[in-house]
Amino acid sequence: MTTVRFRGLRARSGPLTDGQGYIWNALRRQPPEDQRSLAVSVHVPEGTALARVTSALVALVTCHESLRTRLVAGPAGETRQEVAGSGSLAIDLATMDDTDAPTDEDPARTWGGGGFDHTTDFPLRTTVVLAGDEPRWIVLTVSHLATDGAGLQVLHRHLTALLRGDDPPAGLSLSCRQPLDQAAYERTPRARARAERALTYWRRQLERFPAFRLPARRPSEPRFWRGTLTSPALATAIPALARRVGRTERSVVLSAVAVAYGRYLDQDSCAITVMCGNRHTPELRDSVMNLPQRVPVVVDLRGPFAQIAGSAQSAVLRAYQHAQYPPGRVRELIGSVAETTGRDLDTDTGFNSVGPTRSGRTPDDTPPHRSFAWVHKSHSDIARLRFFDYFAPNGLSLYTDTGFVPPDDIRAFLTDVEEIILSRAS
Template sequence: MIEFSGAAVRHGPATWGQRAIWRITQWLPPGDPYFNLPWTLAVRGKPGMAEVEAGLRRLMERHESLRTTWHDGLTQRVAGEGKLAVDLVEAGGERPREVAARIAAGLAATGFDYAGELPLRCTIVTVNGMPRVLAFGFSHLAVDAGAMEMIAREWPLLQTGAPLPPAPQPLELAAYEQSPEGAATSGRALRHWRTCLDRAPRTLFGPGTSEQAAGNPCRFVKLGMDSPLSARAATTLAARHGVSTTSVLIAAYVTVLARLTGHRTIALQFIVGNRHAPATQGLVATLVQDGVFVVETAGDFAATARAAHAQALTAYRRAHYDPAAQQALIAEAGPAPTAYFNDTRTFPGWPNLPASPPPATITELGTWEHVDAQLFFAVDPATHTCRTSLLADTEHLPRARIEETLRGIESLLVTEETA
C-alpha cells in the first residue's frame, strides 16, 4: 500500500480533453474497459523495494491527474491524500516484462468507478524479491500516450528522489480553457471544423447490409495486423516524398477507403495529442481530442501523401476546443466523419525491424455492440513491426473485408515502395 499525502485538495471544471473522453465513455455499458490503458515500465538499475515505493509515492503526489475523480464529466476533484494499493508478483522463471504485460492487461480489463476510485492500478513484478517492472492499468480520463511517456522520462528521478521542476496540472489548463484566450483557441479550431464539415461527404458508406442486427454484441469487430513489410515501405516512402511515416500511413488508409467507398474525397477524424504548446509539455493528463481533415485522393500516391501531410499539420494545430461547442457545431453543420485515424506511437520509426521481414499476421482483438465510429484505424507502438488495427461496423464492412482492408493497406505500401 502506497500512502500519499501533503498535496493540495482542489476541485474545478474538467478540462476539454477530459470532457471529450467522458462523452465517448457514455455510450459504453457501465464498467466497460474500452478506454482503459495497460502499460508497463521497466525499473532500471538495481533499486530496492523501498526506493520503488518511494518513487510511486512521489509520482502520486507530483501529478494531480493520478489522484483525481470525475463527477458527471464536468467537474474534477483532486485528493490531497490517500492510498494506492500495489500488489507484488514474483516473475519466477518467466521474463518479468512478459509477466508485467499480462498483469497490465488484467489491471486494465475492468472499468473504473470514475467518481469513486483512483484512476490507476499498479503491480510491481519482482525477480528474487527485487523490483524489475511496474505494471499499470490507467483510466484514459487520467492519462494519454503522451502522459505515459512523461512518466517514463521522469521515473528515474522519481525513483532516486532527485529534484524535478514544478509540474503543470490539469486544473491550470482548465483555467486557461475558461479564459478569453482559451475561447479564442476554441474558436479557431471550430472554424477549421466547419470548413472541413462543409467539404466532407455526408456519408461514408451506403445503406448497411443488415447482416448484423441491432443489439448484436459482435457487430463491431477489431482486427490487428503486424506487418514488418509495411514498416519498411512506409519508411522508404516517407523519405522519398518528404513527409512523415504517419502521413504515409494516412495516405494508404484514405486511398484504400476511396476504393472501398467510391468517394474521391475522404474525411477523417484524427486523434490529436494537443502537446505542441510549451505549457503542456510536462503535463500528465489526457489532452487528446478529435481533429478533422479532408483529403482528395484523385492524384497519385505521392500527391495524396503530401496532401495528407499538410492536412494533418493543420489538424494538429486546430484540435483544442470546447467539446460542447463542437457538438453544437456538428448538430448544425454535420454530420462528423465516421472514419478515424490514430497514430499512438511516441517514436516516429521502427528501429528494430528484422533484416528479413516475415509475412504479416492478423489477430482478432475484440468485438463490441456499439462504437461511435464506422471505421477506426490505429497505429500502435512497436519498434520491430508496423502494428496496426482496424475496428469496423460489420454492417458495412464484414469481418472478411476488414482483413482484406488491412492487407490492402500493406499491399499498397509495398507496391508503392517498389514502383
C-alpha cells in the first residue's frame, strides 16, 4: 500500500442533494459488507510510472468533490455532507502475472468492491494492479453515495485522459455542478416549484397503486438475494422486438417485466417505479454525483404487447418530468396516501436499465452460452424490495426480499421475462 496526500482544496459542508438522500435511505440500513458499490477498471498506458498514476489519482480527487466527502450530523440531527480540503488517499498495490490476459471485467471483479463507513471513510477505494513493477490497471471502487453509473464513466474517461496527459480532457465539462452546488440549486424557488409538481404527480400515481399482495414467508439466509440471467439470444431479440413495436429497447424490456409481474400477481396492471438518471441538463451531464431517483408509473397490461409497450413508454416519458424531489417528502406522502385509501401500497417494485460498462477494453457482450447466477446476497436492505435491472444488451437481474419472493421464483421470473421477449421477437 502507498499513501498520497491532497491539500489546499476547497472545504465546505451543507445538506445532502435529493439524489444523495434517495440512495442514503437504502445505504444507511446496510453495514459496509452488505453494500453494493460501483467498480471500474482503467487501463494504464504501457511505460507509465507509479508516480504518474498517483499524481493522476490526486488530480481526480481534487477535481471531483464527491470523492472526498464524508457524512456528518447537523445541528438538528439531520445528515449533512462535508467536503475535505485536505486528507490522504490510501492506494492498495496488487500484482498480477504479466502473462495473464484477463477478460474485460476481470480487474474490477477481482480487485473492486466492498462498502464504506460514510462517516469516517472517503467514498473511494483505489487499487493499482502491477505487472512486475509496472502499473497495468487502476481499479476504482466508489460508493453509490458519491456517484451513479454515469458519473462512474465520467471518472473512467477523466482518469484515462489524466494518464495520457490530456488535461483538461477533451469532451468532458469539468465545470459541471458539484454535489453541494446541486443541493443549493434544489433549494431555489425554481427547483422547489418543480419539486412540488413532482409531489403532485406522485400523489396522483399513488392513488392508482394497488395494495401489497405478496404473503410473508420464512426468509432465506441471508434475506436479500440477487439473481442474474445472461441470455445471448436477448442481444438480438430485444432490438428486433423494439423495431417491431416501434419503441425503445428499454421500453420493451420494461413491458416484458410488467407482463411477467402481472402474471405473477394475477392482475391486469403493474405499478412500478422506474429510475430516471436526471442528467438531461448541461450543468449535470458530466457531474460526479448520485443523481437518479425513482418515479412511479402504472402500466396497463390489457391488450397486445405492442399496445402495452406504447403505453409504458408514454407513461415513463411523462414520469421523467417529475423525477426530482425531496425523497423524505415522498416517504411521508406514501404514508399519507396509504392512510387515506386504507391500502398498504405496493411501492417497493423498481426497474432500471443499465448500459454496457467501459473499462478500457472492447467487451464481448454476447457470451456463448445462457447462464444464471446468484451474484449478491445480503442480510439488510429495504423490506419487501423487488428491483429489476436490465443490463444491456443481454442481462436480466432481480434483487428481492426472500421474505416475500422465494429464491426459486427469482429464477423462474427472469426466465418468464426472457420467454416473453423471445416469443414476441420471433
